[in-house]
Amino acid sequence: MSTPRALADWLSHIQAQHPQAIAMGLDRVRAVAGRLGLQRPAARVITVGGTNGKGSTVAFIEAIGRAAGWKVGAYTSPHLLRYNERVRIDGAQADDAALVEAFEAVEAARGEIALTYFEYGTLAALWLFQRSALDLAILEVGLGGRLDAVNVVDPDVAVITTVDVDHTEWLGPDRDSIGREKAGIARAWKPLVLGEVSIPGTVLRHAYAIAAAVIQGGNDFFHEPLEDGRWRWREVGYELELPALPLDAPVQRANAATAIAAVRALDGGEALAPAVFASGVAQATVPGRLQRLERDGVEIRLDVGHNPQAARALADWLQAHPVQGPTVAVFAALADKAVEEVVQALAPHIARWQLAGIDDAGPRSLSAEQLLQRAPTLQGRAVLHETVAQAVEAAVAQAGPAGRVLVFGSFHTVGQALAALHSHK
The missing domain is CATH 3.40.1190.10 (Mur-like, catalytic domain)
Structure with a gap:
């Protein structure tokens, strides 16, 4: 070189x-x-x-x-x-x-x-x-x-x-x-x-x-x-x-x-x-494993979970840690994931869904529209966003101080959310 x-x-x-x-x-x-x-x-x-x-x-x-x-x-x-x-x-x-x-x-x-x-x-x-x-x-x-x-x-x-x-x-x-x-x-x-x-x-x-x-x-x-x-x-x-x-x-x-x-x-x-x-x-510390942050008085949890087993573990945690207000999901996933199974595991514990696209994963990228097609149970229940940052903004406003935002679906999802949250400070 x-x-x-x-x-x-x-x-x-x-x-x-x-x-x-x-x-x-x-x-x-x-x-x-x-x-x-x-x-x-x-x-x-x-x-x-x-x-x-x-x-x-x-x-x-x-x-x-x-x-x-x-x-x-x-x-x-x-x-x-x-x-x-x-x-x-x-x-x-x-x-x-x-x-x-x-x-x-x-x-x-x-x-x-x-x-x-x-x-x-x-x-x-x-x-x-x-x-x-x-x-x-x-x-x-x-x-x-x-x-x-x-x-x-x-x-x-x-x-x-x-x-x-x-x-x-x-x-x-x-x-x-x-x-x-x-x-x-x-x-x-x-x-x-x-x-x-x-x-x-x-x-x-x-x-x-x-x-x-x-x-x-x-x-x-x-x-x-x-x-x-x-x-x-x-x-x-x-x-x-x-x-x-x-x-x-x-x-x-x-x-x-x-x-x-x-x-x-x-x-x-x-x-x-x-x-x-x-x-x-x-x-021991490791980011992105039910990591807790706060934005405008709203609790935000970020987890890199991206498959059905991880979704079931998240569902168990949500059930054991209820909040007074709604739990709002920010969800973005890669194209090779079992999206519908992940959604079904978490759906009973999520009040509202904000779906986002991932565009930096090459052929594994998935837009919010494609994500919704892979999760038909969310038809009529989810708001679509081009980016994870936009979805986080909407989720924080929806959850309010009594609620919670759960960001999950991939390392890309959590990484983009962390970057957006850190830039907001």
Whole structure:
């Protein structure tokens, strides 16, 4: 490359290098990783996959690791406001200069190999991690598991949070086929932590076939509520009493419990003091998971939930946390989502709907008019907007101080809402 580029220029460049936005397979990444001389990104590695709960589980693992005094790197996706959110080292987002240097290294190594946007980002993150002398690297799967770019790294512990129907175009039509793909991150004789009891049989069969050491929520570890938001984590012969979580929603306790199991499965994890786990789970934060903001006296909740399983969890939270006034939804989704199922899960808890378009997701973009066509039960009940920002304005006015606004449907939706709300301050 003859002249250096700013980070924004690099992101535009890598977006255009592969003809497909998503192209499953590890051959390209393995080849470039070899040319880069990439080996293990840290002394310990945890890879986190699953349909929902990945980002929160990564955040809990990261916080516990840092509470233990470890130097921790975390690679997650997608981002909400800035690409830099995807790569964290010792609690700080990678700055523009570091990311540019990493992209330059990947570009110089790839030669004739066309990489996708996610593959570029994964290799750049691994390149930065390898140079940071990390005690722990946490890698979040982007899509599926078996053929996802992060799977070029052999983890010490693999985690599957939940399995539900999503990304069917790439992963298969049902939980069994999707579970089979997600199970591909497991390694022979290494721990595989499963966050849910009702995991598809394909996951367990694969784990047993390769002799992975399964550690399953509801069988091998447990969590239960105590008073005042506190809770207990336990396994045979060991238990922890833990403080209330900073992340809202009941599902976060399951994510935190899964994170504790993953850290304890690491070499040295069982020796960590109870105070390390208590401090870690109390400090974990991740935006866009029932995140609370306020605008003109109106409570706004933002959640990146975008599939039926996530919608059911949101519905449970809304039922448990009623407000006096109306709950108004701001909903925008991508074209490959089960829109009608999401709407049906939440409809009993939503008084009014403000639908918005997403126009920055390439072929997965969906206008408000197209969204309404995909959700026929909302005909005559929804107002359409060109942008998420416009929908948020209308929702705040509709909800009033006694009501609530729920913004959900995708990372794009929440990211655009956050940008609009921050610009209003």
